[in-house]
Amino acid sequence: MTNCIFCKIINKEMPADIIYQDDKVMAFKDIKPVAPVHLLIIPKKHISLACDLELKDREIIGKMFLVAQKIAREQGVSETGYRLVINVGKDAGQTVAHLHLHLLGGEKLPWA
Numbered sequence: 001m002t003n004c005i006f007c008k009i010i011n012k013e014m015p016a017d018i019i020y021q022d023d024k025v026m027a028f029k030d031i032k033p034v035a036p037v038h039l040l041i042i043p044k045k046h047i048s049l050a051c052d053l054e055l056k057d058r059e060i061i062g063k064m065f066l067v068a069q070k071i072a073r074e075q076g077v078s079e080t081g082y083r084l085v086i087n088v089g090k091d092a093g094q095t096v097a098h099l100h101l102h103l104l105g106g107e108k109l110p111w112a
């Protein structure tokens, strides 16, 4: 999608600290990290919201979680623990309308 920041990162029209990519999924560092490890895992296909997901997207979603697992290991937070978050829409504070899985870790994370 032309106006989407994350599509621009995928298309190399905008820089990002990319730490993983394959044909379906990309992962990069969040520009404003809220934890020592804060990565975003996104599908290369533009999907705006988790609530727009369809059954045909199930492989992509599965891959996103497997990539999260692999990255967590590589970042050294697999043993200590980490949080996976998907904000959906306004009340959750979703600010970028391209589906993304936050991976947060590297310290004890507060929980409201």
Ligand code: 5GP
Pocket (backbone or CB within 6 Å): 005, 016, 017, 028, 029, 030, 031, 032, 033, 040, 086, 087, 093, 094, 095, 096, 097
């Ligand atoms: P949301 O609030 O939508 O769940 O999360 C969006 C995340 O994207 C935020 O944590 C924000 O810091 C991050 N972000 C926004 N714009 C950019 C960008 O241009 N580059 C990177 N790497 N992260 C971004």
Ligand code: ZN
Pocket (backbone or CB within 6 Å): 001, 004, 005, 006, 007, 008, 045, 046, 047, 097, 098
């Ligand atoms: Zn997009």
